[in-house]
Amino acid sequence: MTSPSPAADAVLSARGVRLGFAGDVVLDGVDLDVAPREFVAVVGASGVGKSTLLRALAGLLTPQHGEVHLSAAGEPASRAWSMVFQAPRLFPWRRVRANVELGLEGLGLSRAERRARAMAPLELVGLAPLAERWPRTLSGGQQQRVGIARALAVKPRVLFMDEPFSALDALTRQRLQGELAELRRRSDAAIVFVTHDIEEAVLLADRVVVLARPDEHTPAGVRDIVTIDLPLDQRRAQAGFRDHVQRLERHIGVAVTHEETPS
Numbered sequence: 001m002t003s004p005s006p007a008a009d010a011v012l013s014a015r016g017v018r019l020g021f022a023g024d025v026v027l028d029g030v031d032l033d034v035a036p037r038e039f040v041a042v043v044g045a046s047g048v049g050k051s052t053l054l055r056a057l058a059g060l061l062t063p064q065h066g067e068v069h070l071s072a073a074g075e076p077a078s079r080a081w082s083m084v085f086q087a088p089r090l091f092p093w094r095r096v097r098a099n100v101e102l103g104l105e106g107l108g109l110s111r112a113e114r115r116a117r118a119m120a121p122l123e124l125v126g127l128a129p130l131a132e133r134w135p136r137t138l139s140g141g142q143q144q145r146v147g148i149a150r151a152l153a154v155k156p157r158v159l160f161m162d163e164p165f166s167a168l169d170a171l172t173r174q175r176l177q178g179e180l181a182e183l184r185r186r187s188d189a190a191i192v193f194v195t196h197d198i199e200e201a202v203l204l205a206d207r208v209v210v211l212a213r214p215d216e217h218t219p220a221g222v223r224d225i226v227t228i229d230l231p232l233d234q235r236r237a238q239a240g241f242r243d244h245v246q247r248l249e250r251h252i253g254v255a256v257t258h259e260e261t262p263s
């Protein structure tokens with residue numbers, strides 16, 4: 001079977017991608033296009049290959065077969081992509097602003113330009129007033145926001161996020177989910193977001209990609225791609241929200257446990 005050609009306007013395309021380690025194939029036959037400013041969530045059971053796929057899409061891992069194409073940086077002094085991890089990975093000896101400036105090194109900007117460029121994303125994540133603080137004086141949620149600001153500072157075409165909220169407590173996580181939904185409107189980056197939390201995926205994404213293995217002897221692939229056709233505002237309260245969550249849970253193989261238990 002031949003894979004379809006990449007969509008003309010995609011910022012990121014994968015075609016017939018096979019990924020694995022030392023003879024072990026983890027994922028096979030992955031086709032995916034990501035449009036400019038699109039938010040694509042990737043879900044699937046633990047160990048199915050979500051992080052591996054993200055690394056390959058970013059070009060950090062070479063596919064055993066197939067191709068990944070990522071558009072070049074969009075404007076001068078920007079990068080094609082940047083990544084946010086589960087832990088913010090801040091340098092404790094650099095102040096918040098200096099941490100955000102880090103990604104801008106090597107882009108041909110003067111120190112003053114780097115300094116100025118770092119402030120816009122800090123404002124976007126609500127941390128401009130804390131720009132001169134040390135990372136250790138921030139909460140976990142604030143540190144993760146700095147990580148997001150650092151990734152946005154380079155004006156990436158694609159922002160990769162690998163379970164960015166999974167180390168946070170439930171309340172902080174909810175707040176950051178809301179902020180990310182808002183931030184989407186104000187950033188030009190497409191986002192590819194790995195999560196094991198299906199509700200989080202439905203809450204934030206335009207499309208949710210489900211990775212699953214057909215059986216225990218076969219590598220995982222894309223089982224389904226679900227378009228979330230709900231307005232972003234108050235998504236959780238909308239009628240279709242739970243339908244999407246349940247469909248995705250069925251595809252991943254999670255037991256559906258949301259029915260009311262009869263009393």
Ligand SMILES: Nc1ncnc2c1ncn2[C@@H]1O[C@H](COP(=O)(O)OP(=O)(O)OP(=O)(O)O)[C@@H](O)[C@H]1O
Nearest residue numbers: 021022026044045046047048049050051052053196
């Ligand atoms: N560097 C590596 N060397 C060998 N095997 C690896 C390596 N990285 C990942 N794997 C294997 O590839 C498979 C997919 O791992 P991956 O981390 O991508 O899964 P995941 O879906 O992101 O899991 P989780 O939700 O638990 O983070 C796993 O079986 C894992 O053991």
